[in-house]
Amino acid sequence: MNLWLIILGMSVATFGQRAAFLLLPARVQLPAPLRRALRYVPAAVLTAIWAPELLLQKGVLSLALGNERLLAGIVAVAIAWRFRVTFGTIAAGLVALHLFDWMF
Amino acid sequence: MQPARTEFRTGLRAGLPLLIAIVPFGLVTGVAMAAVGIPAFEAMAMSVLVFAGASMLAATQLIAEGAPGLIVVLAAFIVNLRLLMYSASIRPYFAGESLGRRLLVSYTLVDNPYALFLQRFGAHPEAAGKFDYFLGLSITNWVGWQASVAAGLLVGNQLPTAWKLEFAAPLAFIAMSVPLLRDKAAVAAALSAGVTAVLAHGLPLRLGLALAAAVGIAVGLFTEKLLGTKA
Numbered sequence: 428m429n430l431w432l433i434i435l436g437m438s439v440a441t442f443g444q445r446a447a448f449l450l451l452p453a454r455v456q457l458p459a460p461l462r463r464a465l466r467y468v469p470a471a472v473l474t475a476i477w478a479p480e481l482l483l484q485k486g487v488l489s490l491a492l493g494n495e496r497l498l499a500g501i502v503a504v505a506i507a508w509r510f511r512v513t514f515g516t517i518a519a520g521l522v523a524l525h526l527f528d529w530m531f
Numbered sequence: 532m533q534p535a536r537t538e539f540r541t542g543l544r545a546g547l548p549l550l551i552a553i554v555p556f557g558l559v560t561g562v563a564m565a566a567v568g569i570p571a572f573e574a575m576a577m578s579v580l581v582f583a584g585a586s587m588l589a590a591t592q593l594i595a596e597g598a599p600g601l602i603v604v605l606a607a608f609i610v611n612l613r614l615l616m617y618s619a620s621i622r623p624y625f626a627g628e629s630l631g632r633r634l635l636v637s638y639t640l641v642d643n644p645y646a647l648f649l650q651r652f653g654a655h656p657e658a659a660g661k662f663d664y665f666l667g668l669s670i671t672n673w674v675g676w677q678a679s680v681a682a683g684l685l686v687g688n689q690l691p692t693a694w695k696l697e698f699a700a701p702l703a704f705i706a707m708s709v710p711l712l713r714d715k716a717a718v719a720a721a722l723s724a725g726v727t728a729v730l731a732h733g734l735p736l737r738l739g740l741a742l743a744a745a746v747g748i749a750v751g752l753f754t755e756k757l758l759g760t761k762a
Contacts, residue, residue, distance in 0.1 A: 434576055436607075441582070470747065479739075
């Protein structure tokens with residue numbers, strides 16, 4: 428039941444975000460400072476989601492070679508930076524994870 | 532541009548190359564949802580009703596951790612704040628369309644079609660066939676997404692855990708975020724948000740994500756001002 432409430436809440440919130448300006452009358456504008464601030468949302472939020480997954484092991488910061496998720500993540504970031512490909516980034520990251528797991 | 536029907540077909544075709552990005556992401560999302568035990572029906576309901584992959588993947592991770600429902604919804608809202616930005620930026624192109632059409636654009640508005648649409652019409656806001664092009668693009672995108680989530684759900688439980696496929700979720704976020712770092716201010720926003728998220732990981736109620744977003748935005752704006760550039 429709780430899961431359905433989550434789905435409902437997410438649906439309403441997400442649709443509201445998308446529809447907000449498409450449904451409002453044209454004279455309602457986002458204030459310029461807010462528009463500028465929103466530009467940094469994707470980069471900030473998406474990075475904030477993956478960074479802890481790579482840098483923390485069981486809730487503790489780990490920068491050691493034994494943290495194969497961090498090493499594989501660095502490979503994935505490099506691929507994404509250079510080639511901007513989704514599939515290549517995911518595939519390279521998974522292969523690197525197994526490689527580093529085997530090495531260290 | 533072209534007559535409406537041609538624009539529609541052009542849109543349908545233009546969406547095809549996007550599938551190379553959409554399909555792996557949808558598969559990862561489906562696999563992740565199956566792996567944490569979200570039933571297939573509920574998972575597809577979420578996929579159809581929410582239709583925003585990044586927030587679904589983030590929600591899946593939180594559900595797996597047993598986070599309270601309100602926190603899951605709040606996290607999804609933060610992840611999807613960019614859609615609010617898209618909504619504001621795409622409005623001028625659809626201001627003259629009927630309510631039904633604007634609702635349809637609202638429902639299907641996500642990253643890739645948004646970017647592709649602006650590539651074609653960004654310099655021609657008055658051109659005809661905008662809605663038809665967007666609709667074609669969105670249909671390809673929607674069908675590709677739902678099919679790949681369904682495929683991910685189907686195989687999800689059968690894949691060996693030794694493959695470490697759960698790591699595909701953070702990798703998908705890397706694949707989404709890194710190409711956004713086109714200028715120094717965006718890099719600064721991402722770095723500071725990432726560091727904040729790591730340091731604030733222990734905060735209750737997933738406040739770390741909201742805090743990281745706020746720090747990232749502030750640092751991005753500050754860097755932009757410092758460098759005196761407009762990205």
